[in-house]
Amino acid sequence: PRLARDHGYLAEVALSEGDVATAQTQAERALEILAIAGALTTKPSPDQDLEPPKPEPALQPELGIAHQFQRGWYLYLLGRVNIAQGQPEAAIAMLELARANTAPKSDLPLCLSILQTLQKQYYQQKDYRAAYGVKLHQRRVETRFRLRAFIGAGEIQPQERPQASDRSAQTLLSTEIQASGRQGDVEALTYRLEQARYPLVVIHGPSGVGKSSILYAGLVPALAKSFPEGRASLAVLVRGYRDWPDEVNQALAYALQQQGSDEGIPPAAPIDQAALIDRLKTLTEQSYRQIVLIFDQFEEFFVEAAELPQRRDFYTFLIDCLNIPYLKVVLALREDYLHYLLELERGFDLDILNNDILSRDYRFYLGNFKATDAKFLIRRLTDDAHFYLETTLIDCLVADLATAIGEVRPIELQVVGAQLQRQNITTLAKYLELGDHPKETLVQNFLSTVVQDCGAENAYLARLVLYLLTDVDRENRAYRPQKSREDLEEELDLRGAEYETEQLDLVLEILVGSGLVFLLPDIPIDRYQLVHDYLVSYARRETPAHLLKHLNRRQGG
Template sequence: MPRGETPLGAVDSELGRFAGGLRRLREKAGTPPYRELSSRAHYSAAALSEAAAGKKLPSLAVTLAYVVACGGDATEWEQRWRAIAEPPADGGTPPYAGLAAFGTEDADLFFGREKLTAKLVALTAERPFVGVFGASGSGKSSLLRAGLVPALDRTLVCTPGPSPLDECAVRLAELTGEPALDLYERLKADPDVLRLLTKGVTVVVDQFEEVFTLADEGWRGAFITALTRCDSVVIGVRADFYGHCGHHPALAEALEGAQLLVGPMTPDELRRAIVEPAQRTHVTVESALVTRLVADVAGQAAALPLMSHALVETWRRRRGMTMTLAGYEEAGGIEHSVARTAEQAFRALSAQQQQVARDVFLRLVVVGEGTDDTKRRVPRQDLDDEVLDRLAAARLIVLDRDHVDLAHETLLRSWPRLRDWIAEDRDAVRARQHLSEAVAAWEANGRHADAVYRGVRLVQIRELDGLTGPERDFLAAGTRIERRRAHRLRALAAVLTVLVVVLTGAVLLAVDATQVVAAQRNASLAREAASEARRLAITDPGGAARIALAAHAVARTDETRDAVLSVSAAVQRTSVPIVTTPMTVRFSPSGRALIVQDQDRSMWWVEGTERRPLPFTTDNRFHVSADEKRFFVPEDGFRVRVYEAGRTVEMLPHFAIHDVDGTGSMVTGVDVFETGDRISSPDRIRLWDLSGTPKDTLLPVEGVIASALSRDGRTLAVALNDGAMELWRVGGERIARWHREGKPATRLWMNDDGTVLAAWLDSRRTVQLWRLDGTPRWSADLSVSSSTLPDVAFGDQTMAVHLEPSIQVWDLRHEQPRRTAEFGGFTSHVPSMRYRPDIGEFVAFEWEGSNVWTLRGDLTAALIQVCAVAVSPLSDEEWRRRFPDVERVPVC
């Protein structure tokens, strides 16, 4: 007797109704077992069962196969499928607030803060005056407007602005029907009028910090007095203004014992905030997307608006009625939200404020010494309050009474402008970082003279802009000591001629220091110009070429080399006529063709101007043999169908594929079994030999997380969950086992001849390289600043690593790999990268414009090509502007 189907979850959703319809169709056909349906439909029983499970929308092909096998009307069901899979052109209204706060009208979409809302409602009932405190971006406004206000009978909601009493009068007029001007005059004459007019009403003041930042001092006191006399008031205050509240005795007294702190949401609260608004619009959210978002946001006090904005973009890219992890990644995720928000906030500043903001951000960075750059808190003293407030309002930084911090460390990885600033001024940032530490030590030691800078280090910090008060004092103290020391030297020289030699040495040292400083200045200017060239590579190729060439002529650094290579690659990029609107795109193994999935889940092979359909549809990661003759397509998670020349040549059961060799004759993966409604895996590695009659080998090793095959199919590398890695000779003999301190690798890549293994350690954000030519030995750890899985491709003695938003190329001919290029300037997401053996270069596909970039690493050829694009060098005026005090040098 066939096993009964699992009850449908959200039966009132479109997806639930669709799945229910399929089930009823099967019942009308006599409820045939899925194995029988499989023989009629030519799809696996598991794929047909999943189609009626109601967890995700099946492909059109699977749907129609199911319907026809049950004797249904294929035309009717195709229309039903398209009605769900193809949302209206306008996309509808997203169920998320984006960067804005949830309003009262959004109460039915406000999830995750139920416990905090209940606490606030209870506190409001107990106390006449309540303060809600939290960091910018923690969700205070949403809590007040979409949580508290709908739970109360009568409220008056306002924000202070520059004239709090005026704003209050306008809101009172809406409540009472009296003229706002009359109410304003009455409030100005007697603050107690507010209490009389709000009997039985809770006054809710959002963004109360505007009382301190915008309001006139006189009206500030009158407004605070009026509020503290009311019967029921709730104020929302940014946490860094907590101290300001204490400056007003009546306000401090009113808040005593009546404060609520808004902290980060718990993982469970985040899940509700992500999933339940979508369900209100009958849209489901992939569990993988929920897991990823929770991981990206958990513990980040100021990241909720960024998460909400990323969800809006993901909702607009939903597939049918499902919000997917793929859509989130196509939208750029939290990183894209942060970058776009940061850029918009920065461009809204004046030129002078932009310079101040640049200085602020660079102070909030700790430059890594062989590790990732990280954020740090710095004191607020001597920093521009207006700029800080505007950056905090954009939720880029978090302020408290004494310190400033980055709102989200993702800024360091995902905002191109900040990445460029750090790259341009890396030495200066490090020098400022050391200076801050030195100033702190100097002050901790009572400003002792022995703790100040002298000599070359003192000269170097004189080149830094925007020093704080303590830093200027530190510089002045060092300068005074140097002057006294110089005076003593001159006095001694007049008495003791023997010290002439010493003085001569000091002069030479000073000259040498001056030369060092000049070289550092030139390098800094060149890095800044190189960054600008990369930004202009698409929009102004000629200008980018002139700037890149000049930068490389002024200082031959890695950054200026990369700028020349990036400009050369940008001007040579080509557009590929994909024709269809793609959902996913990846290169074929040779790099000559693109494999495209369209909106109907149909797969296409696109090479040049020609395209042909592929004989399968899948939402899973499929594999292609290096000779491009065999496709390995996962079906419903635990079977793999093998296609060759458009037909099925084999079906591998209970198998999750990891890798294939060059001809598709050898396949590696782990066993996966379905038991009832559950899928389980013992994580045991299995090898399938498809060179003749298929035969499989189960290796005696468990706890496998990832594996990789050499191209010749003779060597297998395995990563285990205890952090160990093993090397096996295909056939069953273990060659080596090794373990390096750290957590397990979650992805492996092996070069063609099996001599280099790359391992991704997600817990450490590191690509680890191992040499396999002989006893396995560690080669390098490449720290990765991307929050997403990097893409790795091997070439001929080279390796490319894609770290959004750039691609690094490494030379593997040395025991310690050397970075030979970093390509940037991409204008959108790069979903695929590959090495093309026929041209000996890496290629990358750029989503926007369907562009293919060829990443040529020959600097000499790139200089010749960029010189041709530049046409003419920089003008004398632009040279002086970009490279002040630098003697002009030829560039081509």
């Protein structure tokens, strides 16, 4: 193995000097030595026909180390040789072998180099789906080893449940929530929901403060470990409102399924309001659970049900839920829609809430960061990721991010921070080189990076899809509608867009993978949604006519 390593160094030097033939010879020789060493570590048994070869114990540890730390390196060298020889298909095959033979915990720098090179090769061959798959894998590795200071536009994701003997995933989840500055909020919400005097919690705040993230990656996992009065908690997360009884029922089935319950089979037929209430009541009475219905992005309910008569059935359902013991309701919505809840005080019995649904007892404000807190958070996140920023850069960045009242939106901090790290901007001088409006430039670059991942042939289609995932309501407020694949195709066709089905498949897959767009699984049809209101104005900067002109010109060419 030591001799193999020497040949590996010689191959590395030859590549740096442009001597491709020597590099290939040396890398192949290194692999041959490993293979020979492997053969020598096994000695034949006395009766080869009856017994397998027995390993030579003295040589096994050294060979194991060589395979763990060196084999991937030699394969990576050969992959680079293939690139230099103009053999992209052979290079991709060799790099995939190198990837399979290199564990990030054994050699993290090598693993990342392999992934970066492989991603570039796939992209150059216009295999954008494979290229983006490698990019996502690299992102997961960087997140796992805390090399990424910011999460970008996507939500903080709940981690997979660890094995009983492995607490690392649980620790990672806690770290991400703490890094978002929201651990105290998760604990306060969990405490409220364990108290009988809080049948309702209304989480409200401006767009982009992280309401969805705190629910999905904070509150839901926390409730899994909450046992009010000895009852297990069942968190039911609802994210769609077109047919809200069915949405609630499907979310309930999914939550039960996650807990391993036999009751978690989604019914084939739609459910009516009375049957849904009966099902919820039965579950609380017979399974010794406390159920927490969590309605995320609840402002969308008021967009779907634009008139008061359309909303009254849900209000009746809500009151029925609040009057069932051990059934709690959480409503999370933008603060500019908060006043709609006052409709419940007209014509409904709100004794359970002391006839004051917007009382401070039931509201939970989730706000932006103060500028001083934002500075501390940026320093903490970047130091943990060994991405060190000048203090003057942090001061200038927070000043650019801060609103007129000195607050910083968490979503904007995450998006700008992610692009700052992607462009490796660590000094104030490099930040100011971005122009007169560096913050806006970074956000546009963030979106452009995702669009570029779709490939030059699909870039205008990607921008058009992002535009179509925005709209304005009757009061001329921009918002993020949920649209199915069929909705998007219909709008593209109506506008005369020229595209192939495979192109739209690829664009949606990459937009979802990037975190810019939610995929909301549903029965009978999935829906898509732009991830944050904050990004709506950026997605609408180019007009559909302009995008269509360029899209159709490229398709026609």
